[in-house]
């Protein structure tokens with residue numbers, strides 16, 4: 001990839017690195033090293049790659065990589081950036097939606113950026129990177145140019161998003177993904193406790209998402225809260241207080257908010 005980053009080191013061997021490293025290789029980059037504090041975890045990723053080496057220390061001063069992708073937990077980014085030793089002219093990026101660009105302020109290079117893939121990643125689940133928005137940021141125009149080239153090599157959706165916008169995007173992503181998934185987990189648990197199969201809900205879950213994407217979530221809202229069906233709501237709450245009072249609290253809070261939003265639109 002001319003004028004992009006040909007040699008890349010992956011710092012971190014978790015969910016994001018697991019998917020991103022092979023995709024970068026498939027796009028023509030060489031992943032030179034995979035760093036993890038655990039040799040075992042780095043090895044697990046290295047065997048998915050062509051020629052990467054395992055590294056368990058943050059001394060990359062002899063690395064041939066031009067780009068260092070910090071795919072470590074949010075609360076470790078600043079510390080790893082402070083500790084890492086880089087070759088001359090290196091660029092370093094993090095992959096977080098929840099951390100600003102200046103989380104890398106203490107890195108030993110001025111060439112810093114963000115390479116945030118807006119998707120949920122788990123090692124067990126394959127993803128198609130071509131449809132994943134890659135949100136980029138850098139205050140160095142050359143770095144931004146090279147990151148854009150790199151990102152376009154793996155995705156059709158490349159966006160320039162600053163730290164403030166990314167923070168808002170991240171809140172929205174938590175609502176849309178993490179909270180929705182938690183509600184699904186609550187539903188699964190409730191069914192399981194009554195010897196009912198979660199697969200019964202699969203068509204409903206699929207239609208919920210498909211409809212929200214097609215006609216928008218505001219138009220899609222149905223159910224007792226939206227209908228102000230107090231009789232059903234009270235019936236559900238009575239049952240949930242005996243099943244699990246924490247479920248009743250979540251149900252009540254969401255019901256109130258659905259009605260608040262419906263009353264104000």
Ligand SMILES: NC(=O)c1ccc[n+]([C@@H]2O[C@H](COP(=O)([O-])OP(=O)(O)OC[C@H]3O[C@@H](n4cnc5c(N)ncnc54)[C@H](OP(=O)(O)O)[C@@H]3O)[C@@H](O)[C@H]2O)c1
Pocket residue numbers: 012013014015016017036037038041070071072073074076079080095096097098116117118119120121122
């Ligand atoms: N997962 C997602 O859905 C997703 C989506 C978009 C962006 N992101 C962002 O991508 C980044 C990585 O997320 P992830 O899901 O891949 O995390 P993860 O699966 O939990 O893996 C975290 C990695 O960080 C390393 N690490 C943690 N603390 C460290 C420290 N103090 N020093 C050195 N290494 C440390 C871990 O190293 P060890 O192997 O040594 O324990 C592990 O390799 C985060 O910034 C996250 O916000 C995640």
